[in-house]
Every structure is written in structure tokens, then in C-alpha cells.
Amino acid sequence: MRLNIGGLTPFTTIDFPGHLAAVVFLQGCSWRCSYCHNPHLLEVDKQGDNWEMLQNFLEQRRGFLDGVVLSGGEPLLQSGLAAAIANIKAMGFKVALHTAGSNPHRLEQHLTTLDWVGLDIKTSFKNYPKLTGVTASGDKVRQSLALLVASDVDYEVRTTIDPNFFTRAAVLELAEMLMTAGVTHYAVQECRPVENYKVESPSLLLDPSLLAQLEGMFDHFTLRYS
Numbered sequence: 001m002r003l004n005i006g007g008l009t010p011f012t013t014i015d016f017p018g019h020l021a022a023v024v025f026l027q028g029c030s031w032r033c034s035y036c037h038n039p040h041l042l043e044v045d046k047q048g049d050n051w052e053m054l055q056n057f058l059e060q061r062r063g064f065l066d067g068v069v070l071s072g073g074e075p076l077l078q079s080g081l082a083a084a085i086a087n088i089k090a091m092g093f094k095v096a097l098h099t100a101g102s103n104p105h106r107l108e109q110h111l112t113t114l115d116w117v118g119l120d121i122k123t124s125f126k127n128y129p130k131l132t133g134v135t136a137s138g139d140k141v142r143q144s145l146a147l148l149v150a151s152d153v154d155y156e157v158r159t160t161i162d163p164n165f166f167t168r169a170a171v172l173e174l175a176e177m178l179m180t181a182g183v184t185h186y187a188v189q190e191c192r193p194v195e196n197y198k199v200e201s202p203s204l205l206l207d208p209s210l211l212a213q214l215e216g217m218f219d220h221f222t223l224r225y226s
């Protein structure tokens with residue numbers, strides 16, 4: 001079993017709601033989003049295999065952690081993902097997945113084995129190619145969203161509100177689309193500037209009337225400052 005790990009956060013209370021968890025950042029992503037916060041994770045070290053390191057780490061965390069979050073990069077690209085999920089669960093931990101929804105086929109394969117999924121919806125489906133640099137990327141996310149909403153798995157749909165891409169109207173339009181698609185758990189978070197990527201416009205999330213409107217559209221709405 002091969003697992004290519006690019007980073008590890010040993011303890012978090014916010015990445016797997018209701019759980020004390022570690023976050024494992026897996027290498028590889030087929031997209032190139034302009035505001036990517038993890039550019040060092042985009043390529044895979046094909047010779048690398050870090051499962052044993054993770055196993056040793058988790059052995060020492062039994063009784064302290066409830067869960068493990070598999071994040072990235074795009075964790076669904078890992079060939080060893082199914083085995084990793086099964087092994088982590090066999091050690092007594094719950095497993096959550098963070099995904100950008102770029103691979104609905106693989107999401108479907110793993111969905112029933114997961115305890116929770118955080119799906120990023122970055123922008124309207126039609127604007128995805130502009131953000132990711134990949135044609136038809138929005139169609140993949142649309143399929144992933146439909147799979148997730150139709151499943152029995154607990155989830156959260158999340159959007160990073162980048163003022164370079166969003167207007168107030170666009171935030172509401174996206175939220176309405178998500179509500180119509182059946183999303184019940186929605187979170188929005190600030191976009192943090194990274195090296196070579198500036199966020200010049202003021203945050204839309206400081207607008208209380210916008211937040212009130214969003215709150216009214218979903219059973220569970222979360223505002224997160226990342």
C-alpha cells in the first residue's frame with residue numbers, strides 16, 4: 001500500500017466537526033487554482049511511501065484522537081486510499097475526507113467507507129475552468145456534489161470567499177444553487193492571501209445582512225475564519 005504524505009497536522013478541532021483529529025495532507029492534484037495554499041503538495045513523489053510513518057504516529061495517538069482527516073492536494077488521487085481508509089478504521093479511528101470534487105468516480109468508490117466529507121465548492125460550475133485551469137472541471141464538481149448530497153454520509157460543503165472572484169450577488173447565487181441542489185450543511189470562509197496572490201478587496205464576510213441571508217438558506221450554516 002502506497003501513501004504519499006506531504007504534511008501532517010497532529011491535532012485539530014475544526015477540520016472534522018465534533019472530533020479531535022489529525023489532518024494528513026496527501027500529495028497530488030490535477031488542478032492549478034490561482035490561490036492554492038498548498039502548492040508544495042501538487043506534485044507526487046512517486047518513490048515515496050509514508051504509510052508506516054502514519055501508522056506509527058496513529059499507534060501513539062490511540063485514545064487521544066477520534067479521527068483522521070485525509071486532505072490534500074486531492075486525496076482521491078492516491079492509489080492506496082482504499083487500503084489506508086480501511087487500515088485507519090481498523091486502528092479505531094474515524095476517517096474524514098477533504099476533497100475538491102475533481103474526481104466523482106473515485107469519490108463514489110470511497111463514499112460509503114467514509115465517516116464525513118468536506119467538499120469544496122470554489123465558485124459557480126461555469127467559472128471553474130477560469131479558476132482551476134482545467135476544462136470541464138465544473139462538471140466534475142457538479143457530479144461530486146450530487147453524489148454527496150444523495151449519500152447517507154455526513155458532510156459539509158464549503159466555499160472560500162475570494163473577493164477577487166466573488167461579488168455579493170455571486171455569493172448569493174452560488175448559495176441558492178447549493179440550496180436547490182439539496183445541500184443542508186454549508187460553511188463559508190475567508191480567503192487568506194498567499195505569496196504571489198493578493199486579496200485586495202474588502203471581505204464580503206463582514207457584511208451582516210449577507211451572512212443573515214446565507215444563514216436562512218441552510219439547516220446548518222458556519223462562518224469560519226481560517
Ligand code: SF4
Pocket residue numbers: 029030031032033035036037038039072073074100
Ligand atoms: S484543488 Fe486544492 S490543492 Fe488542488 S490546486 Fe486547487 S486549491 Fe490547490
